[in-house]
Structures are given as structure tokens and as C-alpha cells.
Amino acid sequence: MHNVLITGGAGFIGSNFVRYLLRERGDARIVNFDKLTYAGNLENLSDIQHEGRYTFVRGDICDRASLDAAFRDFAIDTVVHFAAESHVDRSILGASVFIQTNVAGTQVLLDAAKECGIERFLHVSTDEVYGSLGAEGRFSETTPLHPNSPYAASKAGSDLLAMAYHHTFGVPVVLTRCSNNYGPYQFPEKLIPLMMINALHGKPLPVYGDGMQVRDWLHVDDHCAAIACVLNNGRVGEVYNIGGNNEWKNIDIVRLLLRTMGKPESLITYVKDRPGHDRRYAIDAGNRLDLLPLVMRVAGHGDPAFGAALFHATLACALADWVARAAEARAVRTVACAGGCMLNAVLAAGMRREFAARGLALHEARAVPPNDGGLALGQAWVARQSLASAANA
Numbered sequence: 001m002h003n004v005l006i007t008g009g010a011g012f013i014g015s016n017f018v019r020y021l022l023r024e025r026g027d028a029r030i031v032n033f034d035k036l037t038y039a040g041n042l043e044n045l046s047d048i049q050h051e052g053r054y055t056f057v058r059g060d061i062c063d064r065a066s067l068d069a070a071f072r073d074f075a076i077d078t079v080v081h082f083a084a085e086s087h088v089d090r091s092i093l094g095a096s097v098f099i100q101t102n103v104a105g106t107q108v109l110l111d112a113a114k115e116c117g118i119e120r121f122l123h124v125s126t127d128e129v130y131g132s133l134g135a136e137g138r139f140s141e142t143t144p145l146h147p148n149s150p151y152a153a154s155k156a157g158s159d160l161l162a163m164a165y166h167h168t169f170g171v172p173v174v175l176t177r178c179s180n181n182y183g184p185y186q187f188p189e190k191l192i193p194l195m196m197i198n199a200l201h202g203k204p205l206p207v208y209g210d211g212m213q214v215r216d217w218l219h220v221d222d223h224c225a226a227i228a229c230v231l232n233n234g235r236v237g238e239v240y241n242i243g244g245n246n247e248w249k250n251i252d253i254v255r256l257l258l259r260t261m262g263k264p265e266s267l268i269t270y271v272k273d274r275p276g277h278d279r280r281y282a283i284d285a286g287n288r289l290d291l292l293p294l295v296m297r298v299a300g301h302g303d304p305a306f307g308a309a310l311f312h313a314t315l316a317c318a319l320a321d322w323v324a325r326a327a328e329a330r331a332v333r334t335v336a337c338a339g340g341c342m343l344n345a346v347l348a349a350g351m352r353r354e355f356a357a358r359g360l361a362l363h364e365a366r367a368v369p370p371n372d373g374g375l376a377l378g379q380a381w382v383a384r385q386s387l388a389s390a391a392n393a
């Protein structure tokens with residue numbers, strides 16, 4: 001049995017990872033160590049809060065005493081470190097909390113881990129540490145670090161510290177750098193949930209600059225699978241890039257959301273660009289294929305139609321979830337879903353159950369004409385999500 005300390009497990013990716021590990025690893029006992037900042041929400045884990053292999057500890061990674069107590073009380077042998085300030089815009093408004101949590105907090109956590117001789121410390125990082133790309137090329141693990149925002153700089157600082165603790169003290173660090181994640185439980189300040197909620201309420205959708213910034217989007221479940229894979233198989237002292245081969249311009253994502261939700265493009269409002277806004281990120285995860293077969297299987301090799309199918313399906317699930325949380329009205333009229341034609345019915349049934357479980361009425365689950373008829377992989381993905389939501393209902 002492994003005793004795994006997950007920092008930041010009440011946030012977006014952390015909560016998905018807690019659920020992933022409980023589901024996939026019967027030999028893991030999980031301690032979720034989270035400060036519950038504005039971005040942490042225990043509701044993200046309400047379905048598993050009574051699970052015997054799961055414990056929540058409210059604590060700050062900057063507080064050595066509470067870390068020591070958690071390591072000792074739960075005989076921690078593995079750390080997966082998600083806790084961070086994670087929003088670029090906030091780091092531009094005020095960088096100090098980013099340095100405090102992401103840099104100083106990571107150092108305190110590394111010290112605590114060093115003292116109790118853990119077996120593995122997985123540090124979760126981001127492709128943003130590499131800076132910005134032009135129209136061509138991709139980041140590899142050997143791309144020099146060139147962070148452009150205070151957020152990215154604080155993550156790069158934490159990456160360097162983690163590697164230095166491996167080098168100097170032998171802390172068994174493995175490091176992952178992932179591209180943009182999408183999926184359930186993301187805080188609605190980030191692009192996709194923010195745009196969905198604004199569209200839902202008929203509010204303007206603020207798009208930075210010309211909207212032509214490119215990001216490589218990966219479903220959060222696939223990120224979790226990749227992290228688990230690196231946790232098991234990764235070589236200590238190495239970096240593993242994780243990407244989706246799924247590049248999208250911000251403006252295309254916003255248009256896709258509007259189309260899918262049946263809302264007019266007139267809601268798009270261009271606003272002054274974010275200072276220092278990186279133009280393009282793209283991940284080359286290819287040289288890790290031997291270690292990450294799962295990621296490449298799920299992510300789909302950059303086929304735009306596949307990306308769209310996958311995106312629509314996720315959108316429907318995420319939308320159902322956020323509608324249930326965010327809508328002030330007790331009834332929601334229409335939720336669009338797309339994917340393979342047959343599977344729309346399954347997906348719609350799953351959503352009805354999710355709404356009913358929350359005491360909400362879903363008057364209509366509408367199928368959007370599928371993009372390319374639901375490619376095989378996209379359909380499999382929709383089926384997986386539908387089954388998961390049906391099982392949860």
C-alpha cells in the first residue's frame with residue numbers, strides 16, 4: 001500500500017487526480033493536503049469524501065510544522081505536488097503570492113520530503129516555463145526555460161528547486177510539464193469555463209487581443225493518466241513533457257463554444273491584450289512515447305476533427321456540471337451535446353441523471369450535428385464519459 005500526499009487536491013487537476021488514483025490504484029491511500037484558497041473547493045470531491053482510502057487535511061505548503069505532521073501521521077512515501085497559484089492574469093496583478101506559494105512553498109515541501117525519506121516526489125509543472133513559440137516548432141524537454149509571466153517564472157523557479165533537491169540531496173524527484181488542461185471542476189476564471197458561463201448568461205465573451213494565441217489542449221483525465229504513468233515508470237531526475245497534439249487558437253475555441261451552445265458570435269468582445277501574452281505553446285511529447293503510451297493513445301495525434309469531437313463531448317459534460325453549480329435559476333432549458341449520433345442519446349441520459357441528482361430540471365438535451373460523424377476514438381471517449389456519469393448518478 002502506498003501513502004500518497006497530494007498537494008492542491010481540491011483544485012482543478014488535483015481533484016481529478018485524487019479521483020483518478022482512487023479509481024485506478026487500489027494500493028493507494030491518499031492524503032489531500034490543501035490550503036483551500038479561492039481556487040480550492042471540497043465540493044469538487046464531494047462524491048468521494050467518505051471513501052476509506054481518502055483523507056483531507058487543510059494545510060499550507062509554506063507551513064513546515066503542518067507538513068511534518070501530515071508526513072508523520074500518515075507515513076507518507078509518495079508526494080504529487082499540484083498546489084500552486086495558477087492563474088496568469090492574477091500573477092500580473094500581484095506576483096508576491098505566486099513567489100510565496102509556488103517557489104517558497106515548494107522549497108518548504110521539498111525540505112519536509114527530504115527529511116522523511118520518501119520514495120518519490122512528482123512535481124507538476126507547465127509548458128509555460130518554456131516561453132513562447134512562433135508558427136513552427138514544439139517544446140521538448142531540453143528546450144531552454146524562458147518564462148514570460150510572473151506565474152511562469154514562479155513555476156520555473158519551483159522546477160529548478162525540485163531538480164536541485166534531487167541533485168544535491170537525492171530527493172527522488174520526477175517532473176512533468178503539461179500543456180493546457182480542460183475538463184470538469186476547473187475554476188471559472190480560466191478560458192473555457194469563463195466563456196461557457198458568460199455565454200450561458202448571454203454576457204460578453206472577452207477575448208484578449210486578436211484571439212490568435214495558440215494553446216495545445218489536453219483533457220484533464222489524460223493528464224492524470226500521464227502523471228500516474230510517470231509516477232510509476234518515470235526515471236528519477238528527469239523531465240517529462242505531456243501534451244495533447246491538439247492545437248487550438250483561442251478565438252476558434254470561443255467560436256466553437258458559441259456554436260455548440262447555440263449562442264451568437266456577437267457576444268465576442270475583443271479586449272486589450274494581456275501584457276506579455278505568449279503567442280503559441282506546443283508540446284513535443286514524442287520522445288517519451290515509450291513511457292507514455294496511454295497519453296498518445298487518448299490524445300489523438302493532432303487530428304482537428306478528432307479534437308473537435310473530443311472537445312464537444314467534454315464541453316457537454318463540463319457544461320452540465322457547471323450549469324448545475326453556477327445557474328441561479330432552478331431549471332436550465334437546453335444543453336447541447338455532440339459526438340457520435342447514437343451516443344448522443346447515452347450522453348443526454350447521463351446528463352439528465354446528473355441534473356436530477358442535483359434537483360435541477362433539464363428540459364431538453366439537444367444533439368448538435370456531429371463533426372465528422374463521431375470518429376471512433378471520439379466515440380469511445382464519449383462512451384467512457386457517459387458511463388462514468390451514469391455510474392455516478
Ligand SMILES: NC(=O)c1ccc[n+]([C@@H]2O[C@H](COP(=O)([O-])OP(=O)(O)OC[C@H]3O[C@@H](n4cnc5c(N)ncnc54)[C@H](O)[C@@H]3O)[C@@H](O)[C@H]2O)c1
Binds near residue numbers: 011014033081101
Ligand atoms: N490548469 C492547467 O491547464 C495546467 C497545465 C499545466 C500545469 N498545471 C499545473 O498543475 C497544478 C494544478 O493546477 P490547477 O489548474 O489545478 O490549479 P488550481 O488553481 O485549480 O488549484 C490549485 C490548488 O492549490 C491549492 N493551494 C494553493 N496554494 C496553496 C498552499 N499554499 N498550500 C496548499 N494548497 C494550496 C488551492 O487551494 C487549490 O486547491 C499547478 O501546479 C499548475 O501550475 C496546470
